[in-house]
Amino acid sequence: MVLISTVTLSVRSFVVAVPLVVFLAACATHAPAPHAAARSASVADPAVEAPPAESNGQDGDDVAAKASPTPTPRNAAGFADWVAGFRARAAARGVDATTLNAAFDDAEYLPRVVELDNRQPEFNRAIWDYLDTAVSATRVTNGRAKLAAHRSAADDAERRYGVPGNIITAIWGMESNYGANFGHYETIDALATLGYDGRRQSFAENQLYAAMKILSNGDIPRDRMRGSWAGAMGNTQFIPTSFVAYAVDADGDGRRDIWGSIPDTMASTANYLAKNGWRAGQSWGREVRLPADFDYSQADGDTRQSSAAWATAGVRPIDDRSLPDLANAGILAPAGAAGPAFMVGHNYRVILRYNNATAYALGVALLSDRIDGEPGVQAAWPRDTAVLSNSQTRALQRQLNALGYGAGTPDGIMGPNTRSALRRFQRDRGLPADGFATQDLLQAVTEAAGRTY
Template sequence: MPWLAAAPAARRWAAGLAALALAACASQPPQGPQQQPQAQPAPTPVPPAPQAAAPANGFAAWLAAFRAEARAAGIGEATLAAALDPAQYLPRVVELDRAQPEFTRAVWDYLDTAVSDARVARGQEQLARVRPEADAAAARYGVPAEVLGAVWGMESNYGANVGDTPTVDALATLAFDGRRADWARRELLAALRIIDNRDIDRAHMIGSWAGAMGQTQFMPSTFLGHAVDADGDGRRDIWGSMADVMASTASFLARSGWQAGQPWGVEVRLPPGFDVARADAGVRQDAAAWAAEGVQSASGAALPPLPDAQLLLPAGARGPAFLAGPNFRALLRYNNSTSYALGVGLLAQRLAGGEGVQAAWPRDLVPLTRSQVRTLQQALKARGFDPGEPDGVAGAATRRALRDWQRSAGLPADGFPTADLLQRLQQP
């Protein structure tokens, strides 16, 4: 899901730190039965369940004030009536928005599902079904069809799960709730513009609880900036038109820096004694310079000519290593999560008939809980290494502080938090 016009929200360390433009997809790698996506008409929304009364300070009063704001911004009266008259406060949206899961998911567990054999097989089948639309988008924007298919698979399980929450209701609830009010108001106004432009009507504008819409989960502001009418019917329909879905997704990635003709990255092997602290987003050089340091592709082939490439160790020094170029960072702009971007890249690789990850994941390691990460941050701070505010999320500052401490202790400085490191940090 494209992370545009964002307000901050935490994802877990293994998935990276998410700067929120879409707080959640309609689905993470899904569970349960799969359905075939329908190209036309747009999905029929599930009627909302009866809602509890809004807080005493008045959702209806807030909605009236917002209506005046939207009217002043140029939204037509017919749209205001159609979109806002039926608007409901959704307590479940607030519950999900405020939830902070204690337990984290290891990157290998995430990828086991995201790039499972079943998902690859289904993706190849579904991509074949929409090959003309995917190839047309690839030719127009320079983003391979398999990458578009992988985003489609990650965001909605190839259209099987686009969400069933009315977008207007979800965003109105978030804006009224106040935690992310400014962001949600902007997104709600963008949603009204989409309705006003007649790209979609209110009833069919459905998506995730966080307001992400369609088969590749655009936020309304992202839709306004990047959605494409590729089938020429006068509407940008990312719910039902596969031509529009593929072209809109490719448009976003192209404008996010995707470079045609380059891979997203490649799995690599590191030479003995390699300084793993160089696996840092701030350390970038072309593939030839990495090769000069002894970095080799896992397959034994020559490294692709990746410019401005960074080394990734998503599971620390004991796990697989990857060299990631500008296209990996374009995927991060879709969703600022290392696990997500790896999932898209590896799924695209498999959809194209390539191999999966070759090196073994350190499956004996158990990810730290949020509370444990907070304790680790506090211990780093007590030792004079600044991880930022202890918040239970192992972001860039925490990993940098952990690397600095590891280096001072004579340990491989991979910045990967483990129970063993936490125990060492807590020792006198």
């Protein structure tokens, strides 16, 4: 799904674990009107389960400030009054009466949407478990079949936008399991409910205005404008503002239909990536092997240099394929020093514009490789390592703060401040500074904090 950069519904950057349920996970965080949708936990499995809880900002500052405190649930009786008020505001902005009548004459308050919006998960899912589902054998097989069945549409999209068919197909698989699960909520009802009784009311209103444009343009009738509880729509889960900005009529029927038209879906998805900077002919990256003395504080994706420079530093291919030719490559070690490592380039960061989560972007990248016949991850994941729950992460943050490491507001999210603080703690104790939070590391921080009292 795709989102607006000014309202970051998703957590992200890279984290250790994946929450079993997420608030409004957005698939794409980008301006001007990000394509995708506020990805919802109602979409289950990595078209299904939302990506890891990660923060794009300053840990608690980002999520706590932008998500805002959970509002007191309101009585559904007030929904009709809210709808009347929104209709008046929309009319003042030029929305015609026919469109407003089609949208709101039968608008329905959805308590389940409020429940899902307010749900705050406690337990996290390790990134390797997430990727097991995201890049399962079934999903790879189905992806190859879907790409073969729609090869003409994929090739047309690649010729027009420069985005390969296997990347487009991987996003389709991640977002809706190739159309099998793009949500059953009527988008107008879900967004109106969130506008009235949600945590991101201004976001929901902005999406409703965009949805009015979609109705007015005749792209899709109200009853077919369906998707997740959070407003993500169609095969590749665009939120309405992203649809308005990036959706394409590729089949020439005069409508932009990301629900029923695979050519429109593929072209719209490719257009989104292209408009966000996709570089034709360039790899997203590749799994690599790091030298024994590698400084894991550089494995944050933000330390960037050419692949040749990384090779000089001892980074090697994981197999007989060469390193990708990348000008500004970063290194990721999403499970720390004990797990696989990846060299990632510009196009990987474009995938993050679709959904700013490391687990999601790796899922798309690795699934696209497998669809294209390449091998999967070859290094072993540390599957016997227990990841932290949200409450344990909050405890870790409090104790890092007590030790003077500045982890930010204890919010249970492994954002950049927390990872940076954890790396400094690790470095001070002669440990690999990978910023990967484990039960053993929590115990070490707890013991160190206890000795300061």
